[in-house]
Structure formats: structure tokens, C-alpha cells
Amino acid sequence: MVSITDPYDALLVVSFGGPEGQDDVIPFLENVTRGKGIPRARLEEVGEHYRAFGGRSPINDQNRALIANLEHELAERNISLPVYWGNRNWDPYLADELARMRDDGVTRAAAFVTSAYDSYSGCRQYREDLWRAVEATGPGAPRIDRLRHCFDHPGFVMANADGVVGALGDLPPSAAERARIVYVTHSIPVTMAETSGPTGGAYVAQHLAVADAVSAQVAARTGVAREHDLVYCSRSGPPSMPWLEPDVNDHLAALASRGVDAVVLAPIGFLSDHMEVAYDLDTEAVATAKELGIAAARAATAGTHPDFVATVLDLLVERAAVERGEPVTRASIGAPGPAADVSPAGCCPNLRADLPALCGEDTPPLPWVASK
Ligand SMILES: CC1=C(CCC(=O)O)c2cc3nc(cc4[nH]c(cc5[nH]c(cc1n2)c(C)c5CCC(=O)O)c(CCC(=O)O)c4C)C(CCC(=O)O)=C3C
Ligand SMILES: [Fe+2]
Known part of the structure; x- marks a missing residue:
């Protein structure tokens, strides 16, 4: 029987990551700003923001709450699909999570990136992260499709x-x-x-x-x-x-x-x-x-609002139908219209370096996985 989430056997939440204590603040900021030319004074200033909150960013707990809500909603809909979580800048790192997915037998995952809009930071940089994580995982890494940005849902x-x-x-x-x-x-x-x-x-x-x-x-x-x-x-x-x-x-x-x-x-x-x-x-x-x-x-952010949790699952179900070759109606507020499932070549370019990125028309071939 075809499930509405076929061909996916997992959902992967891809996020930024944040420090969880005072000792994490500097290593986290070093991860974020490596090679970015951020002035030292700005780093120290932002470090103080984190320090004032006990060195703990709210973002990881927000992601844990989103995932708990997604798992609950999947269960409510009788969909059996594990949810994974990997970050760009802090534990759990994407590469570690992809290795865990491989070990769990996941072969194909839909990735929800916690960034609603197109930009290098919110689009291609995450796709570069995904490429590096897939490369680090090596043969047997799951195939990953990045879900379209959610801004216009x-x-x-x-x-x-x-x-x-x-x-x-x-x-x-x-x-x-x-x-x-x-x-x-x-x-x-x-x-x-x-x-x-x-x-x-x-x-x-x-x-x-x-x-x-x-x-x-x-x-x-x-x-x-x-x-x-x-x-x-x-x-x-x-x-x-x-x-x-x-x-x-x-x-x-x-x-x-x-x-x-x-x-x-x-x-x-x-x-x-x-x-x-x-x-x-x-x-x-x-x-x-x-x-x-x-x-x-x-105003409250989307966070764990039921309509937002449903949005993530809706984007997953939509993309699954696309991958099964079925026609889809994309929920959208209208112009400028939905962002692409697969990023067009050159979309959201990296202006500093030309790095390989997953989930794009310009994704180079990975010889040891079936897909982009
Ligand atoms: C567009 C955009 C998003 C939204 C899309 C997305 O979600 O990706 C976003 C998210 C976030 N940005 C975050 C934190 C930081 N961003 C920094 C630096 C930068 N952000 C940039 C852009 C964006 N950032 C840019 C162009 C830079 C300059 C360096 C570079 O070119 O990359 C710095 C370094 C210090 C500083 O320069 O201010 C920090 C600490 C956190 C975690 C917050 C938490 O802990 O709760 C989150 C979710
Ligand atoms: Fe940022």
C-alpha cells in the first residue's frame, strides 16, 4: 500500500544549532563565523547576548519542541516516519545525524530546513552543509530532498x-x-x-x-x-x-x-x-x-503553532507526491509564488567560494549515492 509519505522513510529537521551553556558560546561563535570576516568586536558583543541568557540559545529547545509536535502529529495521522535533527553549527551536527540515519537503515529522507526564505544563509549554505554531511557519511548515506521554503504556505x-x-x-x-x-x-x-x-x-x-x-x-x-x-x-x-x-x-x-x-x-x-x-x-x-x-x-513566532506544524507535514506530503510522479496543488499565498523543490542552478549563490551543494540543479554527481 502506498503511504502519503512514500518514497521517504524519514523526516530530517535541518537547523542552525545554538550553544547550551557558557562553555559552548565561544566555540559556537567560531563555528558560525569561520571564514566570514566578522569583526572581533561584533563577535564579543553577540557573545554577551548569549552570556546574558546563561550561555544558552533558545533555538535547540525550540527545535526539540517542534520535533515533539511533528512526531505527535505524525502519530495522529497514523504515519510511521522517524524524525531526525541535524545542525550546521552545534550538536547534534548534521554529519553525525546522517551517520545515525544510515545505521538505522534510512535510505531516503525529506529535509525541512528551519529557514523560511531564499538567501545564501537560508538556502544554499544549508545545501552546502548537507553536501558535506553526505560526503562525510560516505557510501550508504541516505538520499536527501530539501523541502521547498515555507514562507508562502x-x-x-x-x-x-x-x-x-x-x-x-x-x-x-x-x-x-x-x-x-x-x-x-x-x-x-x-x-x-x-x-x-x-x-x-x-x-x-x-x-x-x-x-x-x-x-x-x-x-x-x-x-x-x-x-x-x-x-x-x-x-x-x-x-x-x-x-x-x-x-x-x-x-x-x-x-x-x-x-x-x-x-x-x-x-x-x-x-x-x-x-x-x-x-x-x-x-x-x-x-x-x-x-x-x-x-x-x-508577536509570537510560528514555533509550535498547530498550523505551522501542519505546514511542515503538508510540505512533506506535497513533495512525496511530486517524487511519486503525481500531480500536486501547491498551497501558496500567491506572488512571488512557491520556491522550487530543487534549487535552480546558481540560486542563492555563495559569493565567497564555489562549493558543492546538495538538492540543486547544479549539484555535482555523487558517485556512491543514487541521487542528488
Ligand atoms: C538570513 C539569516 C538567518 C535566517 C535563516 C536561517 O535560519 O538560516 C540567520 C539565522 C540565524 N543566525 C543565528 C546566529 C548568528 N548569525 C550570525 C551571523 C550572520 N547571520 C546571517 C544571516 C542569517 N542568520 C549573516 C549574513 C551573518 C553574517 C555571517 C555570515 O555571513 O554567515 C552570527 C555571528 C555573529 C554575528 O555576525 O552577528 C550568529 C551568532 C541563529 C542562531 C540564533 C540562536 O542562537 O537562537 C540563527 C537561527
Ligand atoms: Fe545569523
Whole structure:
């Protein structure tokens, strides 16, 4: 009997990883920034963010919770499919997890990458990680298909709209009535943004589409049409290198000078409460808003929202049907439309080096596995 998840025998959650104690902070940051030209001062500053939270990033526990929810939902649907978890920068590392999958007899896995949008950081870099992990695992490594980015899945949008509606409820009623929605995502170098996706510009275009879709839902549910903006946090790199702007703190100051006194900060760029959310938004931006006399509430991230958990499984079931050669209807909020299953050649390029990456049309052949 064909299962709706055939031909897959596992789901692999691929994520960033984070430190779990003070001793992990420096080795973790060294892993993240190796070869990236991040100034020492920025590293020390970010290290302090982690130190202030006991050296522990929230991201690993968020992933454990997502996986527990995925396992529960799979069981509810009577689907027997093990879930694995491998990271780029911290234990459990991808290569170790792939070896474990091989030892467990997994031959073909669908990979959900915890990054919703196209960019080198969120797309090709993970595919380079996957290539290296498959290479390290050697013959017998499972075949891996990366699921398309989830940004335009209606379930992801619904989860974020719920977050905004919830945050409006955290504001005093009079402030909620006139609150502006400030969508926040990770800043990236302008050159990375310009080259993101198959033809460039995808990172910002995809975020703008999500911001529009979430705002439309919030307007429908609250009966109030609100203005919104897309702004950025967590800028890194040398000051001479342009990164996407405006920064959320600068933007709040600009809004205050225009008389805005209530906002919802909605981190649509993050799938769960990462350190950027805990520090850059909940600590820093909230303090900025307070100083400026702006009432601010932070919208929940998709996290373990049931609609988001269902989104991951929906993307898995969709791709499984594609691989079985069946026609599929892709759930999408519309333009710019779903990202590709298999990344087109040159998509989200690595501007520093030309490294092999899995799950792309430009993936070189691996002689000892059946597939890309
Ligand atoms: C687009 C994007 C995402 C979203 C997509 C995705 O999820 O991948 C993301 C996620 C994350 N970024 C994270 C942490 C860090 N990112 C850094 C550095 C950088 N991020 C960049 C971009 C992105 N990053 C870039 C262009 C750099 C410069 C260096 C480079 O070109 O790579 C640095 C070094 C210090 C600094 O430079 O700030 C840290 C510590 C964490 C973990 C958080 C936690 O612990 O909860 C997560 C989920
Ligand atoms: Fe980052």
C-alpha cells in the first residue's frame, strides 16, 4: 500500500544549532563565523547576548519542541516516519545525524530546513552543509530532498497572523486600536539580498509578500486596516559593508518622530524564538520603544503553532507526491509564488567560494549515492 509519505522513510529537521551553556558560546561563535570576516568586536558583543541568557540559545529547545509536535502529529495521522535533527553549527551536527540515519537503515529522507526564505544563509549554505554531511557519511548515506521554503504556505502565514492578533491583545485597548505592524527579519548584506533566489531579490520580495498576507488576515480578523513596515535586526559584518536597512531601532525612532505611539513587532523572519528575537527584539527593541514612549508588543513566532506544524507535514506530503510522479496543488499565498523543490542552478549563490551543494540543479554527481 502506498503511504502519503512514500518514497521517504524519514523526516530530517535541518537547523542552525545554538550553544547550551557558557562553555559552548565561544566555540559556537567560531563555528558560525569561520571564514566570514566578522569583526572581533561584533563577535564579543553577540557573545554577551548569549552570556546574558546563561550561555544558552533558545533555538535547540525550540527545535526539540517542534520535533515533539511533528512526531505527535505524525502519530495522529497514523504515519510511521522517524524524525531526525541535524545542525550546521552545534550538536547534534548534521554529519553525525546522517551517520545515525544510515545505521538505522534510512535510505531516503525529506529535509525541512528551519529557514523560511531564499538567501545564501537560508538556502544554499544549508545545501552546502548537507553536501558535506553526505560526503562525510560516505557510501550508504541516505538520499536527501530539501523541502521547498515555507514562507508562502498559508499555514505559516496563519500562524504569524495569530501571533500579531495575540500581540494586539497584549497592548492596552486604545493602543491596540491604532497600532502599526512592524515586521522584522534578519538583516543580510545587500549583495546577498540582491543575489537571493533564482533570479535575485527573492529575500525581500518574499518577506514583503508575507507581510502583506499577514496584514490582510489581521485586518480581516480585527476589522482594522493597519499600516505596516518591513525592517531588519541583527546587522553584522564590517561597517563598510552595506546590509539591509532600516534597523528596527532606527525605524522606531523615525516612527516616534512621526507621532506613532503603538506598534506590534512581528518577527516573520524567524521560525521560532531565536536569540535574535530574545535579545534584539525582546530586550533591545522593546527598551528602545519604551524610551521613545511607544507601546510595543512582540508577536509570537510560528514555533509550535498547530498550523505551522501542519505546514511542515503538508510540505512533506506535497513533495512525496511530486517524487511519486503525481500531480500536486501547491498551497501558496500567491506572488512571488512557491520556491522550487530543487534549487535552480546558481540560486542563492555563495559569493565567497564555489562549493558543492546538495538538492540543486547544479549539484555535482555523487558517485556512491543514487541521487542528488
Ligand atoms: C538570513 C539569516 C538567518 C535566517 C535563516 C536561517 O535560519 O538560516 C540567520 C539565522 C540565524 N543566525 C543565528 C546566529 C548568528 N548569525 C550570525 C551571523 C550572520 N547571520 C546571517 C544571516 C542569517 N542568520 C549573516 C549574513 C551573518 C553574517 C555571517 C555570515 O555571513 O554567515 C552570527 C555571528 C555573529 C554575528 O555576525 O552577528 C550568529 C551568532 C541563529 C542562531 C540564533 C540562536 O542562537 O537562537 C540563527 C537561527
Ligand atoms: Fe545569523
